[in-house]
Amino acid sequence: MKDFEILTPGPFTIIQDSGRYGYQKFGVPVSGVMDSFSHKASNLLLGNSEDEAVLEFTMLGPKIKFQSQCAVAITGGDSSPKVNGEPVPLWESVELNPGDELSFGIMNIGCRGYISFSGGIDVPEVMGSRSTYIKGKIGGIEGRQLKAGDTIKYKESKSVYSRKEIPEKYIPLYGNHYELRVVLGPQDDCFTSKGVSTFLSEKYTVTNECDRMGIRLEGQSIEHIAGGDIISDGIVPGSIQVPGHGKPIIMMADCQTTGGYTKIATVISSDLQFLAQARPGDTLSFREITVDEGQKILKENMEIMETIKKEIIMSKDSNSKSFKVTINSKIFNIEVFEV
Structure with a gap:
């Protein structure tokens, strides 16, 4: 079973995706992630759709135990992520094995962090979105923030894991x-x-x-x-x-x-x-x-995201091939390089 367990949730961790559109006329907010760049970037690192649901946390992240092999990507503020007590990088993909524990420190810079999972989080859609809207108690898990003991499933990834990173020139600079x-x-x-x-x-x-x-x-x-x-x-x-x-x-x-x-x-x-x-x-x-200037900036940012996507895809060695091999019920991702 592809899932992970929340050991400690942090002060405010919720499931969010790109948002719930088309229902504002009924009084339903869009919701969705607060930081759309960090959200999209984390999914691109894993070969997910940009809109896949992620965990959004505020100031301090959750402690998570993985029940099966999974790749994650962590973006947003400087949250000092660790796997089994050892630091792991932000803005890169990281592969985890069954029994591994992901944890965080108090955020040094910034306010919110994002954790994406290979394949994406598997919770039911409500009005076309998996986003949590707490005041309306809809989306995510029972329309609430996560709590200790929650077990969350994630979908089967369509891509074989290989390490990816967001080029440094695209990583946002946060300050005061x-x-x-x-x-x-x-x-x-x-x-x-x-x-x-x-x-x-x-x-x-x-x-x-x-x-x-x-x-x-x-x-x-x-x-x-x-x-x-x-x-x-x-x-x-x-x-x-x-x-x-x-x-x-x-x-x-x-x-x-x-x-x-x-x-x-x-x-x-x-x-x-x-x-x-x-x-x-x-x-x-x-x-x-002006409105025209705002639209130009939006178009430029969309083009930057497309460029990031291409650079991530092209970062894989063109002379390599990836295979997923199962031995004794354990999955191994293998890359073969032509020399």
């Missing part, structure tokens, strides 16, 4: 300050020119009130023309609400589908991966760009 690119609106006309200038020139600090639903910021108040309330309208991840008190709130993956506070701007989707790695005490600043 992030400049986020934003498109102003849709209610930027509800703010004074001074308020908009304050928003674009000041630094804001991530507070302890930050989770998968939203991130509250502390800093200079943003001035409205006539208050922060509007008739409720649509919200997307990246929307920046500013209530009457003038302190911004950035909506994230599990955000509600509508809201009644003025929205001064929206963080472009390409920068949400960095926002996902911001932790309490980190600072943020905002830079205005």
Whole structure:
């Protein structure tokens, strides 16, 4: 049986994939991973579909015992992963054997980590997604965060294991300050020119009130023309609400589908991966760009992901062949090189 056991879950570990689309009109959030780049990269390292479900953990990862042979890839913040007490690299594929234990230290840099498994996590889809939405108790395992004793199955991998790594030039750099690119609106006309200038020139600090639903910021108040309330309208991840008190709130993956506070701007989707790695005490600043510029950045990032995929595939020696051999019920991955 292809599965692994959660020995300790860490403070907040859940199953997520690319998200649950098409149900916002019914009040169901998209959910999905907070850091889409780390998610896709971890799956590419194992030859999985980019959208396969992974484990997303916050600040401290789970301790996992493997019941069968499996390859994993760990991406995101600096989580100090170890196998049987020995350090293993981030942003690379790692092969594990039955009885091996994967563990983590407290994250040094960044906020969230991702663990992908060869073949992908095998839990039922709910509304076309395996993502966990805790407030609605749907997806993942019983719509909740993982707990000790959970046994999770993963699917049979379609590819034979060979070590892969993300080229260093593509690995994101995390720190304590992030400049986020934003498109102003849709209610930027509800703010004074001074308020908009304050928003674009000041630094804001991530507070302890930050989770998968939203991130509250502390800093200079943003001035409205006539208050922060509007008739409720649509919200997307990246929307920046500013209530009457003038302190911004950035909506994230599990955000509600509508809201009644003025929205001064929206963080472009390409920068949400960095926002996902911001932790309490980190600072943020905002830079205005146009819709056309945001779309160009998105296209460039999509092209980068395709380039990474090609480089990972081409990194395998063209003169080698891979075989999967079973001896005494144990599976061995063998590569034969032409010399």
